[in-house]
Amino acid sequence: MKKMRSVDLDRAEARAAAITSIADPLELGGELTLAAYRAVISDARTKLGTYNTLLSGTDEARSRFLVAERKLADWSDRMLAAVGAVYGRNSDAYEKAGGKRKDARRPSQTDTASEENTPDETPAAA
Numbered sequence: 389m390k391k392m393r394s395v396d397l398d399r400a401e402a403r404a405a406a407i408t409s410i411a412d413p414l415e416l417g418g419e420l421t422l423a424a425y426r427a428v429i430s431d432a433r434t435k436l437g438t439y440n441t442l443l444s445g446t447d448e449a450r451s452r453f454l455v456a457e458r459k460l461a462d463w464s465d466r467m468l469a470a471v472g473a474v475y476g477r478n479s480d481a482y483e484k485a486g487g488k489r490k491d492a493r494r495p496s497q498t499d500t501a502s503e504e505n506t507p508d509e510t511p512a513a514a
């Protein structure tokens with residue numbers, strides 16, 4: 389997954405740097421101080437860092453799962469093939485294992501098309 393960036397955080401850091409040139413310490417009344425502003429910026433930066441770190445762990449976990457899933461798919465194919473080899477691909481056991489019996493399969497479209505083009509009888513003389 390893509391790591392997150394914050395335009396608001398970048399903008400706030402630039403604004404805090406610019407405000408520093410106005411007056412130090414800058415107090416705008418109430419809780420609006422440069423120190424408090426920097427604390428809020430720092431808190432947001434820390435939370436963004438934590439989020440991106442967790443996301444990296446999630447990406448790693450996803451990659452490990454995808455490898456395990458491919459291995460599982462391979463094992464599933466091999467297990468079905470082994471049941472088919474031991475019991476036959478037209479057996480109840482093969483069907484129970486999730487396979488489709490050979491005689492239960494639909495003919496492919498090429499088989500159907502070739503049957504349609506084959507004349508059944510010679511045409512009657514007109």
